[in-house]
Amino acid sequence: xxxxxxxxxxxxxxxxxxxxxxxxxxxxxxxxxxxxxxxxxxxxxxxxxxxxxxxxxxxxxxxxxxxxxxxxxxxxxxxxxxxxxxxxxxxxxxxxxxxxxxxxxxxxxxxxxxxxxxxxxxxxxxxxxx
Numbered sequence: 001x002x003x004x005x006x007x008x009x010x011x012x013x014x015x016x017x018x019x020x021x022x023x024x025x026x027x028x029x030x031x032x033x034x035x036x037x038x039x040x041x042x043x044x045x046x047x048x049x050x051x052x053x054x055x056x057x058x059x060x061x062x063x064x065x066x067x068x069x070x071x072x073x074x075x076x077x078x079x080x081x082x083x084x085x086x087x088x089x090x091x092x093x094x095x096x097x098x099x100x101x102x103x104x105x106x107x108x109x110x111x112x113x114x115x116x117x118x119x120x121x122x123x124x125x126x127x128x129x130x
Contacts, residue, residue: 003021003033004022017107020103024108027114027115042071042072045069047068049066084099
């Protein structure tokens with residue numbers, strides 16, 4: 001499910017914010033999301049099973065029963081609460097335009113965070129000569 005499909009019925013403010021997020025990074029319109037029940041998925045851990053032992057001719061293979069192990073990764077919560085300082089209103093500024101600017105800034109940061117979480121490139125390895 002795409003981000004624009006998730007937020008389709010959440011009101012005009014959400015639609016405007018999601019539109020800004022979608023325009024802030026070229027990867028965001030292509031990200032796929034899925035619904036999830038509970039607080040996290042269960043992913044399978046790498047197996048610690050050993051094998052590949054030598055056996056005599058005409059002998060049975062040794063039993064190697066592997067019980068899969070699962071891990072529960074933590075969820076990443078991406079977002080923040082937007083607070084517009086009331087001092088802008090006391091100074092006579094247009095609070096709607098200040099709030100729109102705060103929302104726009106939030107949307108750009110959200111797009112960058114989503115893209116970073118989606119790509120998570122590993123750090124480059126440095127070849128060291130001994």
